[in-house]
Amino acid sequence: MSSFAVDAMLGKLALWLRLTGHDTFYEADVDDDELLKIANSEKRILLTSDANLHRHAVESDIRGMLVRGSVDEVVVDVFVEFGITPTVDPTKSRCSKCNGELIQLAGTEKERIRDLVHKKTYDYYEKFWLCKDCQSVFFQGGYWRNILEYMEKIEVLMRERMDK
Ligand SMILES: [Zn+2]
Structure with missing residues (x-):
């Protein structure tokens, strides 16, 4: 399973990657150099909406993906690209706050x-x-329904994307 380093502007994407069980580095106040360093040393795929940062990653032989658009578009693009199934199994999820197991x-x-x-x-x-x-x-409290509904929405959008 791929692991990721997500830039500070993509907090929602980081959340969905963690919930779907992916080891995802994300910190709201990390700077670009630090993020590149972490992606490089921990062999993480760098996800960013910053063209400059993406270029730096490519130049440093770090696998990266430039993502653009709304949260939905970004989540769909990344899930399609890396073959991620939009389901949340809490026995596999990472901590949404710190990425811990x-x-x-x-x-x-x-x-x-x-x-x-x-x-x-x-x-x-x-x-x-x-x-x-x-x-x-x-625990599977009130927000659990929102998680399931959002993943269903993403599944529909992914299917539409792949039909194109
Ligand atoms: Zn935690």
Whole structure:
């Protein structure tokens, strides 16, 4: 599976790559040199909407892709280019905040996150995912529906793109 380094302007793209399970470097305040360095040393594909940065990547033998357009267009372009399936399986997702790996906690393992979420949330949900790195806790709350709906939308757009 490809890993990526995403420029600071493409936070939404980074989010969707992480949710679909891709190791994705993204920091909102990283500068171009730093990003190039990380892409190079960690063999990540550099995704950017900055033509200059893309040119620098190509000149440095870093695999890169110049992406342009709305969030939807960018997500579709990247998913088509790298053969990414628009489904989110939380057992494979990376932490949306820090890119860390997630551990699934169910049944008695839930105990581990008891103090990290509201009591109602703890009682209501069966499964939780804990980030190994930043200790963020995820569960399939109200936003989960938005995630599924967005991936369905992307799937339709990808099909339209490939039919052209
Ligand atoms: Zn994390």
